[in-house]
Amino acid sequence: MMKSRGELPNWVDVGLIPLINLAVALVVSGLVVVIIGENPFEALWIMLDGAVGSIKGWGYLLYYATNFVFTGLAVAVAFHAGLFNIGGEGQAYMAGVGAAAVGLGLDFLPWPIVIPLAVLASMAVGAFWAWVPGVLQAKRGSHVVITTIMFNFIAASLVGYLINYWFRPVGKMAVESREITGAYIMSFREVAREFFGMRVASSPLNFSVFLAIAAAFAVWYLLWRTKLGYEMRALGANPSAAVYAGIKPDRIIILTMAISGALAGLMAVNEILGVQHRLVLGFVGGAGFVGIAVALMGRSHPVGIVLAAMLFGLLYQGGSELSFAKPEINRDMVVVIQGLVILFMGALEHVFRPWVAAIFFRTEDK
Structure with missing residues (x-):
């Protein structure tokens, strides 16, 4: 079934755009960690290792x-x-x-x-x-x-x-x-x-x-x-x-x-x-x-x-x-990080969609 000119493929709408939103949420969360004086890459590693390590x-x-x-x-x-x-x-x-x-x-x-x-x-x-x-x-x-x-x-x-x-x-x-x-x-x-x-x-x-x-x-x-x-x-x-x-x-x-x-x-x-x-x-x-x-x-x-x-x-x-x-990153700061993920993945889920659509259709036209 052919997609219409303004309709993105499912893999873009369901997969790529949520990944972009998640990446932006992590970047903004990293900036919050930097502001309180901690290394965002170290904080991310601790989170990943603590959950899946x-x-x-x-x-x-x-x-x-x-x-x-x-x-x-x-x-x-x-x-x-x-x-x-x-x-x-x-x-x-x-x-x-x-x-x-x-x-x-x-x-x-x-x-x-x-x-x-x-x-x-x-x-x-x-x-x-x-x-x-x-x-x-x-x-x-x-x-x-x-x-x-x-x-x-x-x-x-x-x-x-x-x-x-x-x-x-x-x-x-x-x-x-x-x-x-x-x-x-x-x-x-x-x-x-x-x-x-x-x-x-x-x-x-x-x-x-x-x-x-x-x-x-x-x-x-x-x-x-x-x-x-x-x-x-x-x-x-x-x-x-x-x-x-x-x-x-x-x-x-x-x-x-x-x-x-x-x-x-x-x-x-x-x-x-x-x-x-x-x-x-x-x-x-x-x-x-x-x-x-x-x-x-x-x-x-x-x-x-x-x-x-x-x-x-x-x-x-x-x-x-x-x-x-990291005691400096207390439970309240963790809630802030979770809130940012919700913000970008939920409330702002379509913010980047027009840009992705423009790039996708420009590439498709070529």
Whole structure:
């Protein structure tokens, strides 16, 4: 199929332009490092070595990336239907309650039964917490952006109350539930030690990483290989044409939000079942909002989301190592670097597109 004169090839739009944006973000970040009196090349090397220079570093990178894949997919699914679900934070919070309730309430059952049920509970509660804003928009006209923001605050307060008055054991000061005993089976390290007598590098990486890969494939299949996915994309591309074609927008909005919430809820599997093995306060840690940047950087495509999530995993893990190795570059400066990457890869993603297009078409004409 021939490209039109003003249309760039996919490899330029999806590959080259994001690489240029990333390079510019790193250059600007380097200037910030120079201003505070440090060597930017040394800082970059510390970040890369801390994230990909060891098995432990890779473990943390993939652990962070797993969270961002789930929340990025949640945002992307809503994007394709023309919805902006920014409630992944609250949906993951509430999903943690579902996972903990099943994990603790059914701990008398063997783990091959409890863990799958806890995963399903996470998805179900996350789906419900997004389904309500979907119904409010579809049936009452309440904008999903406003309702999901409100539901984030409701979820945070509700989870705090539930942990303090329902889940926290009597006499325990820490704001957390008792241990979900069967959840140890999710940890690579625990499984290697328990069943194979092996010692592996300490990291929070667990079997949820495979769940993230499966979720990415499932989202791709849903969006591009099913009738429902076609209807979602049609509604997002042109609501009027979708209605004219017989697509019911109310149904698609509600289903899309429920699917989006279920994906966000899977983040609780990584944290509650895979790492913490208990319900703890603040376990989401902003991953719901990072998912928005991941979805934007990944162009709302599952492959792009996985790559963007790994980039943010690298920034998180490498940034932690950098703050330890260079006290002058504290955690706040690392957040600034992450923000610059989001700025150039997300908000300013099309700044360099006209220049690249001009160079590309000039070269093509020759």
